[in-house]
Amino acid sequence: MLAPGGGAFMDPETRSTIFNRAVSIWLRCPLPVLLQRVLGRTHRPLLNAGDPAEILQQLSEERSPLYALADIIIDGSEAPIQVTTSSVISALKAYTPPRQVKVTLADREYEVLIGPDLLSQAGGRMLRVMPQPRCVVITDEIVASLYLKTLEDSLFEVGVAHSNVIIPAGEASKNFSAWHHIVETLLEQRIDRSTTIVALGGGVVGDLAGFAAAATLRGLPFIQIPTTLLAQVDSSVGGKTGINSQWGKNLVGAFHQPRLVIADTGVLHSLPVNERRAGYAEIVKAGLIADAAFYEWCETHAQSMLANDSPNLPEAIEKAVRFKATVVGDDEHETKPNNGRALLNFGHTFAHALEAETGYGQGLLHGEAVAIGMILATHLSASLGLCPAQDTVRLIKHLQSVNLPTQIAKLSTNRLLEHMKQDKKMRGGKLTFVLTRGIGQAFTSNDVAEEAVANTLLAYGAI
Numbered sequence: 179m180l181a182p183g184g185g186a187f188m189d190p191e192t193r194s195t196i197f198n199r200a201v202s203i204w205l206r207c208p209l210p211v212l213l214q215r216v217l218g219r220t221h222r223p224l225l226n227a228g229d230p231a232e233i234l235q236q237l238s239e240e241r242s243p244l245y246a247l248a249d250i251i252i253d254g255s256e257a258p259i260q261v262t263t264s265s266v267i268s269a270l271k272a273y274t275p276p277r278q279v280k281v282t283l284a285d286r287e288y289e290v291l292i293g294p295d296l297l298s299q300a301g302g303r304m305l306r307v308m309p310q311p312r313c314v315v316i317t318d319e320i321v322a323s324l325y326l327k328t329l330e331d332s333l334f335e336v337g338v339a340h341s342n343v344i345i346p347a348g349e350a351s352k353n354f355s356a357w358h359h360i361v362e363t364l365l366e367q368r369i370d371r372s373t374t375i376v377a378l379g380g381g382v383v384g385d386l387a388g389f390a391a392a393a394t395l396r397g398l399p400f401i402q403i404p405t406t407l408l409a410q411v412d413s414s415v416g417g418k419t420g421i422n423s424q425w426g427k428n429l430v431g432a433f434h435q436p437r438l439v440i441a442d443t444g445v446l447h448s449l450p451v452n453e454r455r456a457g458y459a460e461i462v463k464a465g466l467i468a469d470a471a472f473y474e475w476c477e478t479h480a481q482s483m484l485a486n487d488s489p490n491l492p493e494a495i496e497k498a499v500r501f502k503a504t505v506v507g508d509d510e511h512e513t514k515p516n517n518g519r520a521l522l523n524f525g526h527t528f529a530h531a532l533e534a535e536t537g538y539g540q541g542l543l544h545g546e547a548v549a550i551g552m553i554l555a556t557h558l559s560a561s562l563g564l565c566p567a568q569d570t571v572r573l574i575k576h577l578q579s580v581n582l583p584t585q586i587a588k589l590s591t592n593r594l595l596e597h598m599k600q601d602k603k604m605r606g607g608k609l610t611f612v613l614t615r616g617i618g619q620a621f622t623s624n625d626v627a628e629e630a631v632a633n634t635l636l637a638y639g640a641i
């Protein structure tokens with residue numbers, strides 16, 4: 179236990195050492211109480227230079243925003259020291275440091291924090307990476323009704339000025355008109371280049387808010403607070419942002435990395451079970467691409483991961499994020515011709531075509547489409563003699579065990595192929611696919627014959 183002087187925490191280097199090595203606690207006292215305590219004492223050099231009340235007021239204005247960055251804030255009062263001490267002890271006992279994953283890019287890095295109850299303390303964490311204490315929270319109607327107040331209270335507590343923009347929930351909002359509405363509202367609110375944009379919601383809010391942050395005033399600081407499992411394990415990390423066009427999914431967008439990602443696992447309690455499953459599909463994806471042992475671990479723990487309060491879920495989220503962070507750190511802008519970031523699209527060429535054909539947000543959830551897409555990609559690989567046919571059977575069995583869809587319902591093969599040709603993953607007129615040599619051994623290929631793809635679609639219910 180170390181009680182540095184009030185000035186020590188004002189020094190950026192000292193503060194950063196404290197953040198990295200210790201749990202920091204701010205004993206926050208109202209000014210009259212502080213004044214009462216210091217009056218009559220002469221050993222406080224800063225207070226001897228004038229009227230102590232005025233000096234304290236000024237010091238408090240200067241220092242409170244930085245003290246508010248502490249991990250724990252405890253309201254001190256006139257209560258006897260024993261009361262404050264026991265509040266400190268119980269706060270420390272209740273404090274679990276979040277799991278932390280660093281995303282390291284060529285010229286900067288940021289943290290993904292994972293754990294319960296992070297939303298109510300988000301303000302202090304956010305303030306550490308914000309250029310000024312002002313932000314605009316973008317969220318959707320459902321998430322706003324559940325969690326906006328908790329976030330706003332925590333921003334208020336640390337003195338961050340905030341406003342919000344609320345959009346209708348669901349994939350259908352990931353379009354030009356919602357994006358236009360967000361950008362115009364930001365400008366109407368006279369934001370400046372140091373105003374931070376905060377995405378509070380699932381992948382739809384994250385992609386939309388991120389793209390608004392990327393384009394408005396040519397780039398605003400951005401923080402992700404993902405509230406769906408899918409967004410926590412995938413979309414909030416890596417900096418891809420964008421919207422859909424009538425021509426296909428995610429066709430308009432930008433790379434814009436967040437400065438911080440706060441994944442509060444507690445908010446997943448309110449997530450409908452089909453959304454939970456959809457997020458789970460992206461967790462399985464990490465194992466299928468590069469980690470057979472993790473895939474096997476998923477097979478063993480899937481049922482408990484999909485139940486609330488499973489201790490396995492935060493671990494799975496951390497593993498999936500760690501995997502994504504490594505891939506993104508290695509190929510931030512997906513420029514590697516082979517086996518770079520594009521690997522994360524395993525199952526996605528099929529999935530995007532299925533989503534486009536069934537209507538965004540109307541037929542399949544993104545994660546559900548990914549589940550089918552991963553089966554199709556594995557089947558396609560097996561049909562090309564690249565992996566054992568048994569892998570497809572094993573994957574189908576697993577995804578069925580968690581009630582994810584595994585078949586295409588009578589969609590047109592030709593139309594699905596047309597959607598695939600429209601996908602960003604077309605290079606030089608050829609279809610680019612992520613194929614696999616077996617579970618955990620995915621690789622990119624830009625040389626897949628259309629006929630093989632058509633046969634795979636037909637084998638899974640397309641007509």
Ligand SMILES: NC(=O)c1ccc[n+]([C@@H]2O[C@H](COP(=O)([O-])OP(=O)(O)OC[C@H]3O[C@@H](n4cnc5c(N)ncnc54)[C@H](O)[C@@H]3O)[C@@H](O)[C@H]2O)c1
Nearest residue numbers: 320347348349380381382405406408413418445448449544
């Ligand atoms: N940028 C990327 O790298 C990337 C990666 C994967 C997916 N995505 C995109 O993410 C999108 C899908 O994201 P999603 O699955 O999170 O969908 P979503 O954002 O539509 O959220 C799903 C639903 O859950 C609701 N919701 C969110 N949090 C909740 C909570 N805690 N409790 C109750 N309800 C809650 C939302 O209001 C919405 O109705 C797709 O558009 C996909 O393209 C992007």
Ligand SMILES: [Zn+2]
Nearest residue numbers: 412460544548
């Ligand atoms: Zn995805």
